Amino acid sequence: MSAATETWDVIVIGSGPAGQKAAVQAAKSGKRVCVIERERGVGGACVHRGTIPSKTLRETAMHITAFRQRIGRHVKVEMPPDLQLASLMDRMESVITAHVGYQSAQMQRNHIEQVHGRARFLDANTVAVESIFGQRRLLRGDVIVIATGSRPRTPREVPVDHEHILDSDSILSMAYLPTSLTVLGSGVIASEYATIFAALGVEVTMIDRADRPLAFLDREIVDRFVEAFEAHPGCVFVGNAKIESVAWDGIDTVVTTLSNGWQARADKVLCTLGRIANIEGLSIEAAGLATNERGHIPVDADCRTAVPHIFACGDVIGPPSLASASMEQGRRAMRAALKLPLGAGSELIPTGIYTIPEIGSVGLSEAEATAKFGSCCVGRSNFAELARGQIAACTDGMLKLIAAPGTLKIVGAQIIGEGATELIHLAQMAAMTDFDAGMFVEKIFNFPTLAEAYRVAALDILGKVAASTTVGAAVPQPQG
Numbered sequence: 495m496s497a498a499t500e501t502w503d504v505i506v507i508g509s510g511p512a513g514q515k516a517a518v519q520a521a522k523s524g525k526r527v528c529v530i531e532r533e534r535g536v537g538g539a540c541v542h543r544g545t546i547p548s549k550t551l552r553e554t555a556m557h558i559t560a561f562r563q564r565i566g567r568h569v570k571v572e573m574p575p576d577l578q579l580a581s582l583m584d585r586m587e588s589v590i591t592a593h594v595g596y597q598s599a600q601m602q603r604n605h606i607e608q609v610h611g612r613a614r615f616l617d618a619n620t621v622a623v624e625s626i627f628g629q630r631r632l633l634r635g636d637v638i639v640i641a642t643g644s645r646p647r648t649p650r651e652v653p654v655d656h657e658h659i660l661d662s663d664s665i666l667s668m669a670y671l672p673t674s675l676t677v678l679g680s681g682v683i684a685s686e687y688a689t690i691f692a693a694l695g696v697e698v699t700m701i702d703r704a705d706r707p708l709a710f711l712d713r714e715i716v717d718r719f720v721e722a723f724e725a726h727p728g729c730v731f732v733g734n735a736k737i738e739s740v741a742w743d744g745i746d747t748v749v750t751t752l753s754n755g756w757q758a759r760a761d762k763v764l765c766t767l768g769r770i771a772n773i774e775g776l777s778i779e780a781a782g783l784a785t786n787e788r789g790h791i792p793v794d795a796d797c798r799t800a801v802p803h804i805f806a807c808g809d810v811i812g813p814p815s816l817a818s819a820s821m822e823q824g825r826r827a828m829r830a831a832l833k834l835p836l837g838a839g840s841e842l843i844p845t846g847i848y849t850i851p852e853i854g855s856v857g858l859s860e861a862e863a864t865a866k867f868g869s870c871c872v873g874r875s876n877f878a879e880l881a882r883g884q885i886a887a888c889t890d891g892m893l894k895l896i897a898a899p900g901t902l903k904i905v906g907a908q909i910i911g912e913g914a915t916e917l918i919h920l921a922q923m924a925a926m927t928d929f930d931a932g933m934f935v936e937k938i939f940n941f942p943t944l945a946e947a948y949r950v951a952a953l954d955i956l957g958k959v960a961a962s963t964t965v966g967a968a969v970p971q972p973q974g
Contacts, residue, residue: 497632502528504828505621505635507613507776509536511817512808513641514597516824520637521604523832528607528633530623535594536601536608545817546593547666548686550586551579552848555693559850560887577671582694586666609633615781618801637803637831640791641824642776644769644809651739652678652765658742659763662687672696672761674728676750678737679766680707682847687764689723689850697728699758701750705733708847712859712908714894719910722851722890732758740765771810788812796836797827805831819843844922846915851891854918857906857925863896870905871897871959873931875950877911881942888912893947895921895931897955902930913944920948931955 503525506517513529514536520527529536601608609631611623621638623631646661648654656664662683673696677688680702688700700707700723706716720731736753740763743749750758771790778784778791782801786792790812793799797807807823809815822843829836847853863870877883877891891911898905907921924933934952939945 497630499620499632499634502526502633502635504528504637504639504831505530505633506639506641507621508639508641508643508772508808508810509533509597509608510641510643510808510820512643512820512824512827513639514601514824515821516639516641516805516807516828517606518600518604519825519828520832521601521606523828523834525832527604528609529601530609530611530613530621530633532610532612534610535590536597546590547583547586548690549848550589551583551666552686552690552850553585554582555690555850559693579666579668579671582671583666612775614775615777618781618804637805637828638781639824639827639831640773640776640778640799640804640806640810641808641820642772642810644771644815646765647768647770648765649737649767651737652763652767653740654765655742658748659740659765661765665764668762674698674760674762676701676748676758676760676763677766678702678740678750678763679768680704680709680731680733681766681768682708684764684766685719685847685849687766688729692723692726692729693850697760698723698726699730699732699760701732701735701737701752701758703734703736707731707733708853711847711853711855712861712894714860715853715855715892715908715910718890718892719849719851719853722910732756769809769815771812773810796830797823798830803831814843814845816843816845818846842922842925844915844918846918848915851888851911852914854909854914854916855907856918856922857904858896859906859908860894860896863898863905867899869899871899871902871931871955873897873951873954873956873958875947875954877944877947879950880944880946882944882946883911885942886912886944888944891944891947893917893951895934895948895951895955897931902932902955902959904929904931909947911944917944917947920945 504520504527506513506529509529509531517527517529609623611625614622616622619634621633654661675691675696675698677684677700685707688698692698708716723729738751738753740750747759748763791806791810793806793811797805799806805827807827808820844856860872873895875893878889883889888911894908896906904924909917931952934948
């Protein structure tokens with residue numbers, strides 16, 4: 495006997511950042527909503543295997559690094575041999591439990607039903623859900639949101655076994671902290687893990703096809719990042735490299751061989767060579783959908799697919815693949831689906847990269863601003879110039895402020911150093927509200943703070959403009 499079909503206003507497949515926010519938006523708009531999740535708890539890979547666990551380990555690494563920098567001349571800090579990785583992440587389970595509890599409570603408050611199981615499209619409006627016990631439910635929705643996220647991509651030449659050769663889902667399942675680690679890739683995930691383990695005293699070799707890590711970022715910022723990474727003993731970035739093979743020697747070493755014959759030997763290998771959308775088993779073709787050449791579901795600016803009542807958001811649609819962007823995509827998709835006011839939206843999505851040191855970026859880089867305007871005005875502030883930078887022993891940081899020529903309107907900023915992912919939001923607000931560089935000079939900042947870097951960078955811009963003009967020429971003045 496076939497199961498009766500249940501009717502819902504909105505069905506959301508996936509409860510990660512995008513799905514959870516889409517569901518809450520729909521529920522707050524008075525719609526009957528259910529969320530389908532294959533994991534035991536809500537939150538998706540972001541909570542259970544990605545952002546939350548990795549940032550928990552990063553906090554430990556950050557505290558150890560800060561301790562070394564501030565009193566390392568008097569107290570020696572070393573990682574003991576055979577240190578259990580779990581001992582460095584003793585707060586992880588409590589953090590995950592708290593976050594899952596918060597999200598579950600929010601969904602319950604908004605009367606969102608949570609359906610545990612694997613989802614599969616039967617047609618454009620009907621989704622079958624099979625539970626772990628083999629029970630089957632048929633759900634029919636007026637609006638459907640696909641927010642199934644992504645998983646690590648495993649190239650053929652990298653035989654991930656989750657013991658010696660790991661991916662970003664299994665890296666934190668290691669029993670002990672390795673003495674050496676080879677990281678394949680140099681994107682966000684690769685760079686974050688490479689610097690976290692480097693800060694913990696692991697010798698890390700980062701290998702990639704690109705000539706530099708985080709190639710989408712401002713080159714000056716990346717140069718500082720590489721310098722900080724390679725300052726750790728035994729840590730190096732190897733660029734312009736093609737991986738020929740990766741193999742465990744059967745004893746205690748994983749050997750990574752490059753096409754030029756060079757080999758990297760390490761206790762463990764971490765493969766972070768991209769991610770692929772989670773659409774396997776979803777039968778999107780039954781709903782009239784197909785993926786593009788990169789394996790993502792194509793959508794318009796409001797995350798609407800080729801089937802008007804089906805939306806997709808988060809990693810399943812591709813870059814920027816940020817939790818923050820996914821949340822906004824979920825919210826905006828649902829507002830579009832329900833014909834609610836969308837607002838202007840913003841292309842100024844801040845990027846936060848939780849490397850050590852961390853990196854924040856928003857708007858145009860120096861190269862992009864130069865390409866757009868023909869030239870640009872750049873102001874820099876080194877954290878070594880700030881009292882807070884000296885007090886907190888984070889003197890290797892820098893804030894780079896980008897302004898349009900003539901108007902000196904803020905069009906972008908890049909920051910490397912402690913607090914970068916927090917500080918970048920001030921530049922975001924400045925760019926969104928047409929601040930000019932002079933506004934940062936006129937405003938009062940707490941002292942001592944790293945936020946003062948904005949004033950120093952703005953003064954740098956104004957000083958360069960004044961120096962390049964003749965006496966008495968018009969120079970943009972701070973707005974009162």
